[in-house]
Amino acid sequence: MRKFLITSVLLLISIVSQGQSTYQHIDNFIIKENLTSNGKVAIIAVDSSEVAQDYIHGTFKFTINGFEQSLAFNNGVAVPSHPIESSTFALFKHKNQEKTTSKLYFLYKKENKITPVKINGLLLLIIPAIILLIAYTAKRLFSTFIILAVVYGYFSFSKGLSISQILESAFHVLKNLF
Secondary structure, eight states: OHHHHHHHHHHHHHHHHHHHOOOOOOSEEEEEEOTTOSSOEEEEEEOTTOOBOTTOOEEEEEEETTEEEEEEEBTTEEOOSSOOOSOEEEEEEEEOSSOEEEEEEEEEEETTEEEEEEEOTTHHHHHHHHHHHHHHHHHHHHHHHHHHHHHHHHHHHHHOOOHHHHHHHHHHHHHHHO
16 A cells, blocks of 8 residues: 555656646747847847747757857846857847747947847848849930930931020920929
8 A cells, every 4th residue: 555655646746747847949039139248149038929938948959150059048048158249140040849930130239239130031132122123224214315315316416406405495394384
């Protein structure tokens, strides 16, 4: 009977302790400047609404700019060991069993203060596309100017049209509008 009682108590204790330990994982995180302003950043485990998860404790693997690091989280906060020397782009990536979360930040350093600015990866595709569109439009505009110059040259040399006549005509049209 005593062996049964000890076995039952041990089994009950193991079930209770197993039930109290929760599976800890990081689904989302943000980057902030470390509170001590020592040139380091802090990685804070947050939920989907960016509320800090204070119950996160343990060691988690992160990849920072391609270098894998094991970061020790205490109360949901971990600080990478290497300080930031100058302003730089940094890709923070964490892979857990369900999914991989990665975020691109620009870490702006001025004196000892670091300001992390989150960058949307989609902007890295949209901004160059807009610049190329503007360049293409400018090229077409430049082509239009060349065609107009050729037409003006033709009429100027063969038909007697001058730039002063064009400007004077435009001035009169504007004057009549107002």
